[in-house]
Amino acid sequence: MSEDGIVRDGLLPGDHVIVTGGGGGFGRSFSRRFAKMGAKVSVWDLNQESGDETVRLVRDAGGEATFFRVDLSSGPDIERAVNATLQVYGSPYGLVNNASIYPRGSLLDMSVATFEKTLSVNITAPFHLIHTFGSAMIAARRGVIINIASGRALEGAVNGANYACSKAAILNLTKTVALEWAKHNVRCNTIIPGVSFTAQPLENTTPEELIARGAARIPLGRIGYPEDVAGLGAFLMSADAAYMTGQAVAMNGGMILVS
Ligand SMILES: NC(=O)c1ccc[n+]([C@@H]2O[C@H](COP(=O)([O-])OP(=O)(O)OC[C@H]3O[C@@H](n4cnc5c(N)ncnc54)[C@H](O)[C@@H]3O)[C@@H](O)[C@H]2O)c1
Incomplete structure (x- = not known):
């Protein structure tokens, strides 16, 4: 309890956190940071190799993590990963819906199937996981x-109607x-x-071009790195954010001024 008599809840050592896309750029950085805070981390990813590498990095640093392979575009596969994860670590205190895909194409070139696949990974899967794990968080009266x-x-x-729509939807899901x-x-x-500087924007350009674009256009003079967002994730997971909900916080070098 603080001096003001308020109990502020946040991630405690031993709490369980699930990070989707935990083998990727941001997901690895989140996983390492939460493990450093004492969390047991479930690293969820489609890519076994990169997920295993995240687990190795966490364990080498003395942390606890387990990899769960999952295809977030498949409801049955999500259910399988949910059950496997519950058996190892139980219900999570934290859930980070981080995985996404960004298949590019103009409106006229993009198929309905591509649009729907993007929504399935980027917004239906987060809804599925929030829906699945929410009841235990509610029962425990704690969760992030x-x-x-x-x-x-x-x-x-x-060239990204699919991606932009899915990301707009997740802003609203957060509020609800x-x-x-x-x-x-x-x-x-x-x-x-x-x-x-992660794989996703690099699908569309070269590392040199990405770095040069950041230096030229971003007010703080560089592109971001996974460690930049990991710190914000740690804050949102912590008791320092106990009075914060429903918000969207930008970490972008001043590129888009949200309010
Ligand atoms: N990197 C950027 O510039 C940037 C900017 C804005 C937002 N974002 C968002 O940040 C988040 C993380 O992106 P990143 O840059 O680390 O990307 P990344 O490509 O490095 O990582 C994404 C991870 O998701 C996994 N994944 C993809 N499809 C999956 C599926 N069907 N099932 C399970 N896992 C799957 C991939 O294997 C990969 O490990 C995403 O939501 C992305 O949209 C990234």
């Missing part, structure tokens, strides 16, 4: 959900979860990262 959006949620995306579950002490916030 962090969703990852994008500046594309605010500005749209040329926050409003419905605030009375249960379950918090839900969104991080809006800026363009960062």
